[in-house]
Amino acid sequence: MRAWVHHNREAFERDVLRDFCRASSLLFAQFERFAASGSISFPVLRDMVGEPLNKGLLWRLKDTAHHAFLTADLDRPAGRLLDWTLGYIFHESLKLMEDAHQQQYYVPELVELAGRDLEIEVDVMVQELLSIQDQTAESMRREVFRLEDLLQHARRLFCLYFAGARKHRPLARFLNDNIDLASRTLGGDFPRLIRAVYGDEPERMYIEAAYSLLESARSEAAARALEAALAINGGHPEVLAMRETIFVSL
8 A cells, every 4th residue: 555655646746736726716615605694505515525435525635635645754744734734624624514504404494483473481492592503603703714724724834845846747737737726726825836846947847747748648738838938938948849849749
């Protein structure tokens, strides 16, 4: 198992960042909904969490992170901490999902009862139980706050974990193919990630992506990646050489 994980580590690492960005996009939408209306969509979170025989995006993210980072070398604590953080995101989302279910299906029934002409004893009980909806809303606020904090820490940890991984082609390919998703969900940490990985050679992301695309026999996409690299550094000899080779083969 360890040998298999080690052999496929870069693919696992790429998948973790990819699924983190996808999950972040969906969670951000729910946070905006909560800020506007005080509600969270239970069906959306249920699909993100999933169940043991049909795991959702967050569950798969947690499992992939275990494969990628739990067996990481002890001298790379950023990976171990990233695994911990992504696992915590999953379990915090699970709690938020349960609260969303209660808010969406249980609270309305109690509110509807409170509007009826009830026996005094029953009405007193209903009024006492109405405090539950306030407690549920407060619980959701705390969970949303913790998730926002955890997502922020995860973004910073990705920058630390991938620092110096200039030749990481699966990472470069993901960033090249999903630049809008990555920049939107990583926000201010996206340029920080690029600097951490590629230092003073940001065009390297497109170069490594081009190599990966060529390995997949996608010459036209590789040529577009090289054009992006040339837009950053028009005189890069490696890019110019690759570009000539690609254009001859097209």
